[in-house]
Amino acid sequence: MLDIYSKEEEIIMSTSFSNKPKNNKKGYRFLLSLNPEQKKAKSIILENDVSIILGNAGSGKTLLACQIALDLTLGKNVEKIIITRPTISKEDLGYLPGGIDDKMDPWVAPVYGNMYQLLRRERIDAMIGDRQIEIVPVSYMRGRTFTNSVIIVDEAQNLTHDQTLMILQRIGKGSKMMFCGDSDQIDLKSTSESGLKFLQSIKTVNGLHTTELLENHRHPILKRILKAYDNMPGKVL
DSSP, X not given: OHHHHHHHHHHHHTTOOOOOOOOSSOSOOOXXXXXXXXXXXXXXXXXXXXXEEEEOTTSOHHHHHHHHHHHHHHTTSSSEEEEEOOOOOSSOOOOOOSSHHHHHHHHHHHHXXXXXXXXXXXXXXXXXHTTSEEEOOGGGOTTOOBOSEXXXXXXXXXXXXXXXXXXXXXXXXXXXXXXXXXXGGOOSSOGGGBHHHHHHTOOSOTTEEEEEEOOOOSOHHHHHHHHHHHTSTTOOO
């Protein structure tokens, strides 16, 4: 465990940089504004190289990561956005046809959905076509280094320890990485296997920060149901 900590510390510390948006005269406008909680979180995330964004379903963690990534890319602070996520699920979807992008589409649809809320669909699709937005399955990340990029790791609670460390090792100069996850939605056989929980336990690395979003932006009934569910004896996820 100590060896892994020291490796991660070396990786994160070697990529320190500042990438606050450089261009104040933006040639774009987001269709959806961040709320005060998200704005505060964004300012903290921009100060760090690796960020963990925690929150329950509907807290807006993926939306926040997408807004930051698009803002930095369109503001010419970085060159591209990398999207990845584990493909583990409690439901068996069977064989998915097509190439890598086709196979990953169902998994990254929530990320694309958030981007479409922020900018016109045509602009996001153009960025995808120009490879400014690239999908990289976790199993295809090994051996690659992403420089001048923003890496969004969605559903990070379902990464194993080894996968988390491997993804961290992909960060190159001028890049920023954001892990989005919810520790209450771990689909691994054991919650102790979650690399996100392991990453959260690291408290002494400069440039690594954890932020948690507490507000919920989905239908008001969801908050009431989740609160009632939390109070139920013997609850099962």
